[in-house]
Amino acid sequence: MSWQVILDSHMRSGQRLSPEDAVVLYEKAPLHSLRRSANQRRIEMNGKEEVTYLIDRNINYTNVCTINCQFCSFYRPPGHDETYTQDLNEISNRVKELEQIDGVRILMQGGVNPDLGIDFYTDLIKSLRELHPTIDLDCFSPIEIEGIADVTGISTLQVLEKLKEAGMHGLPGGGAEMLVDEVRSDVSPKKGSPANWLRVMSEAQSLGLITSATNVFGFGETEEHRIEHMRRIRELQDESISKYGKGFTSFIAWPVQLENNTYGKRNRGRNKFELGAGPSEYLRHVAISRLFFDNIEHIQASWPTMGLSIAQMALLGGADDAGSTMMEENVVSASGTDKMSASEHELQDAIVRAGFRPRRRNSRYELLDTPDPETKLELLAAPPPTQF
Numbered sequence: 001m002s003w004q005v006i007l008d009s010h011m012r013s014g015q016r017l018s019p020e021d022a023v024v025l026y027e028k029a030p031l032h033s034l035r036r037s038a039n040q041r042r043i044e045m046n047g048k049e050e051v052t053y054l055i056d057r058n059i060n061y062t063n064v065c066t067i068n069c070q071f072c073s074f075y076r077p078p079g080h081d082e083t084y085t086q087d088l089n090e091i092s093n094r095v096k097e098l099e100q101i102d103g104v105r106i107l108m109q110g111g112v113n114p115d116l117g118i119d120f121y122t123d124l125i126k127s128l129r130e131l132h133p134t135i136d137l138d139c140f141s142p143i144e145i146e147g148i149a150d151v152t153g154i155s156t157l158q159v160l161e162k163l164k165e166a167g168m169h170g171l172p173g174g175g176a177e178m179l180v181d182e183v184r185s186d187v188s189p190k191k192g193s194p195a196n197w198l199r200v201m202s203e204a205q206s207l208g209l210i211t212s213a214t215n216v217f218g219f220g221e222t223e224e225h226r227i228e229h230m231r232r233i234r235e236l237q238d239e240s241i242s243k244y245g246k247g248f249t250s251f252i253a254w255p256v257q258l259e260n261n262t263y264g265k266r267n268r269g270r271n272k273f274e275l276g277a278g279p280s281e282y283l284r285h286v287a288i289s290r291l292f293f294d295n296i297e298h299i300q301a302s303w304p305t306m307g308l309s310i311a312q313m314a315l316l317g318g319a320d321d322a323g324s325t326m327m328e329e330n331v332v333s334a335s336g337t338d339k340m341s342a343s344e345h346e347l348q349d350a351i352v353r354a355g356f357r358p359r360r361r362n363s364r365y366e367l368l369d370t371p372d373p374e375t376k377l378e379l380l381a382a383p384p385p386t387q388f
């Protein structure tokens with residue numbers, strides 16, 4: 001079937017896009033047609049007026065890691081003289097700075113540190129909960145949970161239960177990259193199989209923790225691989241919604257960042273293709289993800305990797321959320337991205353200039369009181385952007 005027939009029929013019927021049809025659209029459909037359809041779907045799912053954003057702070061509490069992902073410039077192996085692990089005092093001081101700007105959550109992730117067992121983590125979470133009761137704690141990625149389980153000698157589900165009991169609210173979706181065995185075994189051979197990431201996420205969802213799904217692409221994988229990643233997430237989402245009533249809050253994709261990726265002379269895996277992805281490929285990926293995920297409510301634009309201008313374009317082609325202020329980030333920025341934090345004013349300004357009303361949210365996507373944006377344009381009075 002031609003891309004035109006697939007897209008027309010999908011938009012008319014609203015039926016779920018099959019992986020095979022999604023690959024045809026990814027490979028063949030013109031970008032403007034995909035973006036127009038994705039924007040229409042975004043309006044159906046999220047309304048046409050508001051774009052949400054979050055005031056938060058990234059905290060990368062340790063850079064010690066034993067996993068050695070091909071693309072990572074952030075980590076240092078145990079014993080390296082540039083390693084660090086932050087203590088409660090340092091972390092709490094960072095959270096205080098977040099509180100001063102009305103922040104509502106921290107996203108705390110780090111390396112897989114073989115010296116840290118479950119007690120380090122539960123003590124840290126309990127103390128942060130007591131010291132900063134209004135801040136949501138979204139912490140650790142599935143590979144860190146696996147690392148804690150290994151060091152402590154308990155299961156990943158037990159680790160998650162203990163962290164939840166200590167006061168952790170959510171498990172961010174970091175470390176998914178490409179959930180396709182042949183890609184993952186090339187770029188992150190020690191990270192474990194895609195099935196492990198999905199299992200830990202499923203366990204987190206069974207406990208009611210807030211979760212999101214991520215996707216780093218541009219490792220030289222095919223369109224089939226990219227859709228396979230989305231298929232596996234969509235399948236887990238179906239299962240989680242049917243078992244627990246909810247699953248991932250959102251899907252967030254960005255191209256791998258390699259500009260400054262020189263630590264340990266990271267090679268680029270075994271693949272021989274051009275790596276990364278430019279703006280048009282990124283926008284294609286966002287549009288396809290909006291059309292593909294009929295069971296994930298929110299699609300996030302990634303301004304830290306693509307810049308605010310391309311993020312604005314994503315908001316007009318499937319995305320409904322502008323991400324977060326971040327305030328501090330060290331993992332992606334170690335690979336060469338220049339701008340790794342944005343003020344609330346900058347995010348609001350970008351949202352208003354894209355034609356939407358900015359709205360603060362928390363990590364559960366609940367809407368919060370929002371200060372009026374300083375930027376005032378008449379765009380909101382104009383018809384919603386269904387055409388480009």
Ligand code: SF4
Pocket residue numbers: 065066067068069072073074075110111112143
């Ligand atoms: S991406 Fe994460 S798991 Fe991989 S080497 Fe870097 S810190 Fe370790």
